[in-house]
Amino acid sequence: MSAPANSAKLATALPAGAVKISTDPSTEPFWQAARERRLVAPRCADCGTFRLPPTPFCWRCQSAAVDWTELSGRATVYTFTVVNGYPGLPDITLVPVVVDLPDAPGTRLVSNVVGVDPAEVRIGTELTVDFHPIADGWLLPVFRVAGPAAKESA
Amino acid sequence: MAKDSGARDVAIAGIGATPYYKRGETAGQSINQLAGEAILAACADAGVSVTEVDGLAFYSLARAGYGDQLEAGEFVEMLGIRELTFTAALTGGGGGSAGAIGLARAAIVAGDASVVVTVMALQQRTRLGSVVASKAATPASSFVQPSGLAGPGHLMSLLTRRHMYQYGTTRDAFAEIAISTRNNALNRPQARYREPLTREQYFGSRMIADPLCLYDFCMESEGAVAIVTTSLERARDLRQRPVPVVAAAHGGTREWGRGFSWFGMPDDETFASSGNKPIADRLYQRAGITAQDIDVALIYDHFTPMVLMQLEEYGFCKKGEGGPFVLSGAIRYAAERKPGTVPVNTHGGQLSEAYVIGATHIMEGVEQLRGTAVNQVAGAELALVTGGPAALPTSALILGCDR
Numbered sequence: 001m002s003a004p005a006n007s008a009k010l011a012t013a014l015p016a017g018a019v020k021i022s023t024d025p026s027t028e029p030f031w032q033a034a035r036e037r038r039l040v041a042p043r044c045a046d047c048g049t050f051r052l053p054p055t056p057f058c059w060r061c062q063s064a065a066v067d068w069t070e071l072s073g074r075a076t077v078y079t080f081t082v083v084n085g086y087p088g089l090p091d092i093t094l095v096p097v098v099v100d101l102p103d104a105p106g107t108r109l110v111s112n113v114v115g116v117d118p119a120e121v122r123i124g125t126e127l128t129v130d131f132h133p134i135a136d137g138w139l140l141p142v143f144r145v146a147g148p149a150a151k152e153s154a
Numbered sequence: 155m156a157k158d159s160g161a162r163d164v165a166i167a168g169i170g171a172t173p174y175y176k177r178g179e180t181a182g183q184s185i186n187q188l189a190g191e192a193i194l195a196a197c198a199d200a201g202v203s204v205t206e207v208d209g210l211a212f213y214s215l216a217r218a219g220y221g222d223q224l225e226a227g228e229f230v231e232m233l234g235i236r237e238l239t240f241t242a243a244l245t246g247g248g249g250g251s252a253g254a255i256g257l258a259r260a261a262i263v264a265g266d267a268s269v270v271v272t273v274m275a276l277q278q279r280t281r282l283g284s285v286v287a288s289k290a291a292t293p294a295s296s297f298v299q300p301s302g303l304a305g306p307g308h309l310m311s312l313l314t315r316r317h318m319y320q321y322g323t324t325r326d327a328f329a330e331i332a333i334s335t336r337n338n339a340l341n342r343p344q345a346r347y348r349e350p351l352t353r354e355q356y357f358g359s360r361m362i363a364d365p366l367c368l369y370d371f372c373m374e375s376e377g378a379v380a381i382v383t384t385s386l387e388r389a390r391d392l393r394q395r396p397v398p399v400v401a402a403a404h405g406g407t408r409e410w411g412r413g414f415s416w417f418g419m420p421d422d423e424t425f426a427s428s429g430n431k432p433i434a435d436r437l438y439q440r441a442g443i444t445a446q447d448i449d450v451a452l453i454y455d456h457f458t459p460m461v462l463m464q465l466e467e468y469g470f471c472k473k474g475e476g477g478p479f480v481l482s483g484a485i486r487y488a489a490e491r492k493p494g495t496v497p498v499n500t501h502g503g504q505l506s507e508a509y510v511i512g513a514t515h516i517m518e519g520v521e522q523l524r525g526t527a528v529n530q531v532a533g534a535e536l537a538l539v540t541g542g543p544a545a546l547p548t549s550a551l552i553l554g555c556d557r
């Protein structure tokens with residue numbers, strides 16, 4: 001990757017110590033997979049509908065049976081914001097994003113685009129997943145702008 | 155027809171409030187002091203003794219803002235209420251503010267209570283502006299909080315960007331909402347912000363969550379507001395001109411659900427919305443009127459773009475046309491309402507008067523229909539009051555005139 005042409009501040013994710021998560025039986029497999037650097041989504045074992053965040057029942061057919069499906073990690077920016085500063089971190093630049101996940105149709109994730117000049121992010125920008133350390137040894141799925149190679153292999 | 159349509163079986167008989175304070179200014183008072191002061195003021199306004207109150211209809215799960223809890227038992231003890239026969243709260247948050255009056259109506263119509271108080275009190279010990287970041291993670295919030303979306307405005311900036319993308323809405327429209335709302339506060343004695351807001355100030359202000367800047371955010375104020383609801387018959391014997399409840403509705407669809415705590419809205423139109431469309435449809439059907447019959451609209455204004463989206467959903471303009479609608483001057487206060495326009499937030503709203511989680515909008519609706527508003531719409535007979543676009547329930551209320 002070439003360095004940015006100007007000295008624009010690249011977006012990052014919150015530092016590990018600032019992010020705590022909690023889990024329940026429905027969501028824990030998502031986070032356990034992330035800890036192994038895998039992005040997964042629950043898919044209804046009866047009707048095949050994906051859902052995120054994970055919930056105990058399929059909203060379409062009310063089944064509780066789930067197949068945890070590994071995703072490619074490809075994503076597309078559905079919408080985003082640019083945030084300068086966070087409580088206790090006045091100088092941080094964040095690009096919180098809502099992404100569509102093309103191989104889990106109908107689901108979205110709220111995450112961050114990292115390692116990018118915020119001015120270069122657009123609705124529709126193609127992304128690929130990465131994993132960012134957070135508190136208690138968990139990893140958080142975040143996204144980077146997909147490189148040319150990633151686009152070609154898509 | 156419209157003048158007499160709807161339920162009109164209960165009425166708002168009294169309103170009361172504390173002064174409105176800036177963040178931190180009520181540190182020497184307790185939340186019960188603020189709530190009690192507002193309740194006593196509302197009862198005095200109605201001309202009923204607080205000891206006669208027999209119902210409490212809360213919203214936001216009877217939370218007082220984001221940290222404190224309003225406890226019915228403490229109110230009874232503190233205020234000398236003899237017996238409560240109804241005490242309930244809508245779920246969700248500020249989305250239920252207008253709907254709480256529907257809850258009061260339900261109690262009265264069912265015969266469960268006769269003098270019902272709705273109250274909201276707010277201190278910023280937990281700051282509104284960073285409330286998402288400050289809460290302990292839950293399994294659900296763990297899918298939003300880590301992104302750094304620190305507060306409600308950050309969340310709604312994501313919907314706003316989609317509205318701009320899909321419909322070509324510009325920041326000029328948000329500026330118009332901020333500026334026109336400020337204009338309505340200039341002559342209102344209790345308003346927190348009484349200096350004009352200029353376009354230069356708006357566009358020169360700090361960008362908090364692009365595309366939302368400082369003046370797109372409501373203020374972090376403190377204070378309390380209470381409303382007394384009784385049967386219309388009882389209200390006619392009390393001190394004030396009754397303000398009948400024409401219709402009330404709350405709820406929401408699966409497509410909206412938790413709204414911007416979720417972001418899973420399946421279609422673009424619902425995503426770039428305030429989640430209020432199903433409420434609007436049910437409300438107008440119950441009231442037997444359309445948006446064209448509304449004389450004044452008190453629209454929950456925590457963030458300027460959400461006002462624009464609600465104007466679309468409540469039928470003042472078509473979906474996606476909120477930008478041109480507000481830029482035409484259609485929401486500016488004018489004493490005489492012209493066709494195709496509607497004065498919005500004539501009290502200065504949460505952007506410029508005070509933020510008490512929607513309760514001030516109910517008060518202004520009452521003042522307009524009593525004919526005592528500071529920025530009175532001449533001959534106003536129907537007022538729309540909406541609850542905040544948030545996780546469901548969202549809610550709304552149409553208030554009328556007794557005759």
